[in-house]
Amino acid sequence: MSVTPNPKQTINLGDIARALGVSVATVSNALSGKGRVSASLVPRIRDMAEAMGYVPSQAARALRTGKSGVLGLVLPDIASPLFPQIAQAIERAASASGYGILIADSRGDVGVQTEAINRLIERGVDGLIIVPRRGTRIASMDIPFAVIDSPSTPGNTVSADHWQGGALIGTHLALLGHRNILLIGNNPASNVQNDRIGGMRSTLSGCATVDVLWIEQHEAKHGAGALLGLAERFESGTTAFAAVSDLHALRAMTELHRANIRVPEQATITGFDDLFWASAITPAMTSVRMDMPRIADIAIASLVCAIDGKSGDEVGENTRVPMSLITRQTSGPGPVSNTHHHKRGTGTC
Template sequence: MVSIKQIASDMGVSTATISNALTGKGRVSQELVTRIQTRAEELGYRPSIAARALKTGQTGILGLVMPDLTNPLFPRIAQTLSIQADKRKLGILIADSRGSADEQSEALRRLLDRGVDGLIVVPQKGTTPDPMPVPVAVLNTASDPGNSVSADHSGGGALVARHILDIGHRKVVILGGDQVSEVQRDRIAGMTDALPSDIGVDVFWGDAGVEKSVAMVQTGATAIMTTSDLIALQVRTELMRTQISVPDQVSLTGFDDMSFSSIMHPALTTVAQNVDEIASRAIDIISAKISGNMPDHEGETVPMQLVVRQSTSIPNHIFSRRPPR
């Protein structure tokens, strides 16, 4: 492994100059910093985490706890956080709490044992991470008092509800997965708040809610809005089983714009998180906390984006009222 001494000897400067150029400390001209960084990269230099920890008390490693890596959304968030950390020359250790509050606590402790400088937590629904001896950034939702940064889940709910309203639906079903989830409650609150009082709205939860939602379509509901693309996929399967056509007989929406949403048949209208912006802000917040500074904009939410595809359309009864051309 190439050392600072070897780089110094190669370039004919002191080890102190090399160290300052590579750590951003000391008074070294930008031209020389660039030359040193380029040469260090050419020689294959990699800083020693152990040496850095001894010198600065920090490892340059963050811990990330995710609630369930079998959900397609969470690996995408983890990857984006890792990319943003890489840009700041930070590493990330990832732990999966696998749907368990107890495992979440254990995962946090395991990461602490590995000497992480700070923790980023996407908490289990209905939980608050244990107090930690290192800085923590929480990615959850606006209704969580401990939230550091998140998508504007309520605003996303309003976006999709206004879309359903604008294309003519007046009897709708809203379906959530788990009432314990702050994220799903905020999404449903955004939907219901955006709908006027003369709109017929029924809210259901869980697997039983899927069957109830389909039954409501059979009695006149023309749109089903769900709190996740996974739930929408489950509803689509049940609608196919009962031979109800999407969007001819009922419009269907999801949330999170997961990878399969665009290849469903029909392609799913959904709401997308700006994962890049959320990840960038999260890394900035935890980095500021580790440095002992007050983070900018902690607690703010990032706007979501409506993605309109083929699973939503004007209700059939509106088409039937249109005069022939």
């Protein structure tokens, strides 16, 4: 066996200090920009660090300062629609603030969610961003945390204004001249869905006949994957189908297609969230989009603020970020639509 002196792999402040004949404190100060260091020394130290390929030890820094520079992100289900958008926006915002993101998937289970939060805390995150599983109330904890949820949920920090988003869709449909509309939701226990439905209703009431179909209830009766009876609805006069998610809008659209009802010529379909594939549909679907970058920025900003200032408390003050309409499909309800089209711009119907 050769006795090649195994050179230490990672070099540290001491190595730089030794190479330059100064103290580690000076090197640390020069590199961090804190404390007084003679102007002539700073560049020499910086260059040497660079040349030696110095990589600061986060572990040591974290141990010393008590801050890890890492935030935890808890999601109910990374793989289901919308959450990837959230994760991406959060990662960017955190990255821009110098933080890393540790992810945890609660798999839609409250127990797993609690466990995930604990594991994240054990890993030393400085704060937590939590997108709670439906109906979960996050108990207070020892570290700062931000909750992204519906505005109707008590205790949230920031969220899209789902009600206002619903209102955008409602107005859109009213202006197109629709007077018989079916709203399609999945689960009436969801705050987000209720807000969206409520928003749509609010701008439609009085000017259109509105009915709501809850898919889970429908499937409980007719079996999973059963037809939603949309063709029948169409026959009895419904001209617009407004779903609380692009996912359900897609289901509605294909169901109408199967009944040979043309979209958007004969019936209009709208969704929510502008999911990735929404633009792959021909013609693309009108949807409403959350401003994820802004939501993420607000969540991260309030978290960073809490970390740097006081700590151990829930942060934020229920900020509502407006949603925006992505208009892609503007047909009205068939032959009648032309008449109604002229009503555009009246605001209310």
